Amino acid sequence: MKIGILTSGGDCPGLNAVIRGAVLKGVAVHGQQFVGYRDGWRGVVEGDVIELTRGMVQGIAKSGGTILGTSRTNPFENGGGADVVGARMADLGVDAMIAIGGEGTLAAAKRLSDAGIKIVGVPKTIDNDLDATDYTFGFDTAIEIATEAMDRLRTTGESHQRCMIAEVMGRHVGWIALHSGMAVGAHVILIPEQPVSMDQIAGWVKLADDRGRAPLVVVAEGFRTDDMQQAHSEHGLDAFGRPRLGGIANQLAPELEARTGIETRATTLGHIQRGGTPTAFDRVLATRLGMAAIDSVVNGQWGTMVSLRGTEIDHVDFEDALGRLKDVPQHRYDEARILFG
Numbered sequence: 366m367k368i369g370i371l372t373s374g375g376d377c378p379g380l381n382a383v384i385r386g387a388v389l390k391g392v393a394v395h396g397q398q399f400v401g402y403r404d405g406w407r408g409v410v411e412g413d414v415i416e417l418t419r420g421m422v423q424g425i426a427k428s429g430g431t432i433l434g435t436s437r438t439n440p441f442e443n444g445g446g447a448d449v450v451g452a453r454m455a456d457l458g459v460d461a462m463i464a465i466g467g468e469g470t471l472a473a474a475k476r477l478s479d480a481g482i483k484i485v486g487v488p489k490t491i492d493n494d495l496d497a498t499d500y501t502f503g504f505d506t507a508i509e510i511a512t513e514a515m516d517r518l519r520t521t522g523e524s525h526q527r528c529m530i531a532e533v534m535g536r537h538v539g540w541i542a543l544h545s546g547m548a549v550g551a552h553v554i555l556i557p558e559q560p561v562s563m564d565q566i567a568g569w570v571k572l573a574d575d576r577g578r579a580p581l582v583v584v585a586e587g588f589r590t591d592d593m594q595q596a597h598s599e600h601g602l603d604a605f606g607r608p609r610l611g612g613i614a615n616q617l618a619p620e621l622e623a624r625t626g627i628e629t630r631a632t633t634l635g636h637i638q639r640g641g642t643p644t645a646f647d648r649v650l651a652t653r654l655g656m657a658a659i660d661s662v663v664n665g666q667w668g669t670m671v672s673l674r675g676t677e678i679d680h681v682d683f684e685d686a687l688g689r690l691k692d693v694p695q696h697r698y699d700e701a702r703i704l705f706g
C-alpha cells in the first residue's frame with residue numbers, strides 16, 4: 366500500500382514527529398510505502414511529491430516546521446476538487462492519504478472523504494481549539510515559548526515600573542493566553558471568550574501597580590473589548606476566508622496608558638510561538654498520533670481523525686471534531702480571574 370502524507374495550514378512544532386511516527390510504523394509493521402506532498406494541498410492538487418523513506422525521517426522528531434512544506438492552499442480552489450485529487454492519487458499510485466492540519470485542513474479532508482477519497486486526519490494547531498481532542502501537539506511548545514518570553518518582559522517591566530502587554534496567538538480561542546498567562550503570573554489575561562471593558566482592564570492594572578508590581582497583561586490576538594464588534598484585524602483574510610488577526614496589543618497600549626497614567630509598552634510575540642524545537646510532550650504526542658494514523662489507514666477508518674482522550678489515543682469522525690470550536694470554558698476563566706489585579 367502507498368500512502369501520501371501532507372502537512373497543511375500554519376506550521377506547528379511536532380509536524381515532523383507525526384511524519385516520522387507514521388512512516389516508521391508503516392514501514393516496520395506493515396511494509397507500506399510513503400510519499401510526501403510538497404506544500405500541503407498544493408502538492409496534492411498538482412501531484413508534487415517526494416518519496417518518504419525510513420532514512421528520510423530519521424532524527425526529525427526534534428525539528429520544528431515541516432520537512433514537507435505547508436501552505437494555506439484550499440484544495441477546492443485553483444483547479445482543485447475531489448475529482449482532480451482522486452485522479453492525481455491514481456496517477457501516483459497513492460492508495461490513501463494522511464492529512465495533518467487544523468480546522469481548515471480537516472474541513473477540506475472531510476469534503477474529500479465525503480466524495481469518496483480515502484483519507485484520515487491528524488489534528489494539529491498551536492491554538493488547541495479543535496474539539497474532540499483534549500490537546501493538540503504544538504500547543505505545549507507555544508505556551509513554553511510564550512511563558513519564557515513573558516518572563517523576560519517582566520524583568521524589563523519591573524526595572525522601569527512599566528505596564529507590559531504581551532499579545533499571543535490563538536485565533537478565536539484563549540488557550541495560549543490562559544495557560545501562558547497563568548504560568549507567568551500575569552495580572553490580567555484577556556481572551557476572546559470573555560470581552561471586558563477598558564475600565565475593567567485599567568482597574569486590574571492599577572491594582573497591580575498600587576501593590577508596587579509592574580503590571581503584565583496577556584492578551585490573545587482574538588480578544589475584543591466589550592464595545593468592539595469584532596476582533597482587531599488589519600491584514601485581510603486568509604485563503605479560507607478567515608480574518609488574519611493581530612495588533613490588539615498595540616491598540617490597547619495607548620488607551621491603557623491614558624487611563625492609568627502608567628507608561629505602557631506592547632509586544633506581539635507572533636510567529637515565534639510556532640517556530641523551533643517542539644517540547645518533549647509535543648514530540649511524544651505527535652509521534653503517537655502519527656503511529657495511530659497508520660492504524661486508521663490499516664483499519665479503513667476513512668473520514669476520521671486521531672485524537673487524545675486523557676492519555677489514550679482515540680479515532681473520531683471528522684464531523685465530531687469540526688462541529689464546534691473548543692473554547693475556554695467559563696470555570697477555567699473564573700479560576701484564572703481570581704489571580705487578576
Ligand code: F6P
Nearest residue numbers: 375490491492534535536610639
Ligand atoms: O492557527 C495557528 C495560527 O498561528 C493562529 O494562532 C494565527 O491566528 C494564525 O495561525 C496565523 O496565521 P498565518 O501564519 O497564516 O499568519
